[in-house]
Amino acid sequence: MNVKFLNPFVDAAYEVLAKETGTEIQRGELSLEKNHYVSDDVTVIIALVGAVEGNVFYSMSQETAIRLASRMMSEKLIDFDSLAQSGIAELGNVITGRASMKLSEAGFEATISPPSLILGKGATISTLDFPRIIVPLNTSEGSFMIHLALRQGLRTGLKTSQLQVPPSPQGL
Amino acid sequence: MNVEILKPFVEGAAEVLEFEIKTTVEKGNLTLQKSALTTDDVTVLLNLVGEVYGAVLYCLSETIALKMVSRILEQEFTEFDSMAQSGIAELGNVITGKAIVKLFNAGYRVDISPPTVITGKAVKISTLDFSRIVVPIKTDLGMMEIHLAVRENKQGQLSSSDDFIPLISQKAS
Numbered sequence: 598m599n600v601k602f603l604n605p606f607v608d609a610a611y612e613v614l615a616k617e618t619g620t621e622i623q624r625g626e627l628s629l630e631k632n633h634y635v636s637d638d639v640t641v642i643i644a645l646v647g648a649v650e651g652n653v654f655y656s657m658s659q660e661t662a663i664r665l666a667s668r669m670m671s672e673k674l675i676d677f678d679s680l681a682q683s684g685i686a687e688l689g690n691v692i693t694g695r696a697s698m699k700l701s702e703a704g705f706e707a708t709i710s711p712p713s714l715i716l717g718k719g720a721t722i723s724t725l726d727f728p729r730i731i732v733p734l735n736t737s738e739g740s741f742m743i744h745l746a747l748r749q750g751l752r753t754g755l756k757t758s759q760l761q762v763p764p765s766p767q768g769l
Numbered sequence: 770m771n772v773e774i775l776k777p778f779v780e781g782a783a784e785v786l787e788f789e790i791k792t793t794v795e796k797g798n799l800t801l802q803k804s805a806l807t808t809d810d811v812t813v814l815l816n817l818v819g820e821v822y823g824a825v826l827y828c829l830s831e832t833i834a835l836k837m838v839s840r841i842l843e844q845e846f847t848e849f850d851s852m853a854q855s856g857i858a859e860l861g862n863v864i865t866g867k868a869i870v871k872l873f874n875a876g877y878r879v880d881i882s883p884p885t886v887i888t889g890k891a892v893k894i895s896t897l898d899f900s901r902i903v904v905p906i907k908t909d910l911g912m913m914e915i916h917l918a919v920r921e922n923k924q925g926q927l928s929s930s931d932d933f934i935p936l937i938s939q940k941a942s
Contacts, residue, residue, distance in 0.1 A: 633851075636892070644816035644882030651883055679895075686897050710816030710882055713824050713896055713918075716805065720889030723854050727883060746883075 602649055602747045603627075605699035606692070607732055610743055613692045617668045618737045625733035633723035634744060638662065639677070640715040640722065641689035647707030649700055651727050651747035655689045661739030668738070677716075686712040692743075707750070771921060774821055775799075775902060777871035778864070778915055782906050785864045789841045790908060797905030797912075805895040806916060808887065810834065811849065812894065813861035816882040821872055823899050823919030827861040831888075833911035840910065849888065858884040864915075877921075 607624065614622050634640075638659035644652050657665070659677050666684030667674045674681045689712045697709050715722065724746035732743040783794040806812075810831035816824050829837075831849050838856035839846045846853045862884050872879050887894065896918035904915040 633854075633886075633888075636889075642814065642885060644818075646816075646818045646880045646882050652885055682895055683897060686895075708818040708880070710818050711823055711897070711899065713814060713816075713894060714805075715887060715892060715894055717889070717892040720808075720887055720892040723851070723858075723886040723888070725851075725855055725858055725884065725886065 601703055601705070602700065603730060603732070603745060605696040605703065606653065606743055606745055609692045609695035609699060610732075610734060610741070613688070613695060614665075614734065614736050614741065617665065617688070620737040623735040625735065628731045629728055630731055630744075631728045633721045634729065636715055636718060636720040636722055637742070638716070638718050639685060641686055642713045642715060642722075643689055643693045644710040645693075645697065645707045645747065646710070646750070648705040648750050649707045649747055650750035651745070652724055653689075653693055653696075653747070654722070654729075654742075654744035655685075655692065656742045656744065657685075658739060661736075661741065664738035665736070665741070682714055682716075686714055705749075773875050774872065774877070774919065774921065775904070775917065777868040777875065778825070778917060779904055779906075780871060781864045781867035782904075782913075782915060785860070785867060786906070786908055789860065789863075790837055790910060791840070792909035795907040797907060800903045802901045802903055802916070805893040806901065808890060808892045808894060809914075810888060810890055811857060812887040813858050814885045814887060814894070815861055815865050817865075817869075817879050817919060818882070819879040820877040820922055821879045821919050822922055823917070824896050825861075825865055825868075825919065826894065826901075826916040827857075827864070827913060828916060829857075829913040830911070833913065836910040837908075837913075854886045854888070858886050 611622050637656040639662040641655040662685050666681035669684035693709050697707050727746035729744045729746045734741045786794050809828050811834040813827040834857050835846045838853045869879050899918035901916040901918045906913045
């Protein structure tokens with residue numbers, strides 16, 4: 598995976614999490630994982646389609662999820678109920694949206710999908726032949742991991758207006 | 770949800786399964802689910818973006834997944850290893866791909882994301898505020914469910930003034 602794709606996500610996560618928690622975010626060591634991912638309590642899955650394509654996961658423990666969701670919703674949440682789930686999905690959505698804006702500025706247009714949430718520890722989630730880069734972030738509410746299974750899409754990102762108009766066919 | 774959006778998936782599944790697994794395909798009764806999905810053993814998740822957007826999930830038990838993959842790849846699979854996972858993901862990918870072509874013919878420009886395979890029983894998958902239409906698909910090898918948690922966006926997330934260049938001036942319809 599291209600480093601060009603990595604930084605927009607890390608920067609976006611830093612910005613969003615720092616703003617939501619009001620504290621400094623620290624990044625741990627990056628790792629590359631080829632095997633499937635064994636899920637933590639809460640995982641948000643968002644897909645990208647376009648000049649960059651693949652899947653992004655945001656994973657964390659239930660406790661961290663409740664605390665982060667409480668920050669997102671500006672309300673003290675106790676259980677990881679549907680309100681908290683919305684909050685975490687929205688967090689994933691905001692980070693990915695911000696990252697896709699940065700990717701767009703770098704010349705990689707991509708559309709992001711709505712988020713899905715996987716709840717339950719110990720599920721295996723496979724991104725098949727896309728290896729994942731894992732970025733662990735430490736926030737004041739706990740550990741937050743970003744998993745990036747992205748590659749350059751077949752679409753070059755050229756808009757239709759940038760394509761050359763072919764010459765008219767001969768003999769017609 | 771629009772039946773125009775549903776039909777391509779049902780037809781796509783029927784065509785692909787009849788061809789790959791050489792089975793008869795029967796569609797069961799549709800249901801609408803609003804709460805999180807509790808998984809069977811194997812789930813393939815694909816996302817759609819564009820004029821139809823959201824998530825498509827293919828859910829089946831490990832036994833049935835192994836039978837299907839064994840028949841498609843013409844090789845006996847006893848374990849749901851990474852090759853079997855690829856096989857099932859590809860099945861979901863091909864069905865969705867066929868559905869996308871039919872959606873295009875019905876006037877919807879849609880794009881598909883790479884698949885993820887989720888294994889593990891009783892894991893919950895939430896599509897949040899997207900309700901799911903669940904289509905049971907019965908085959909000779911067993912049942913598979915297709916969950917469609919999608920919405921229409923007729924303006925199109927993909928289209929923008931840059932992408933559409935009218936070559937022929939069109940009268941307002």
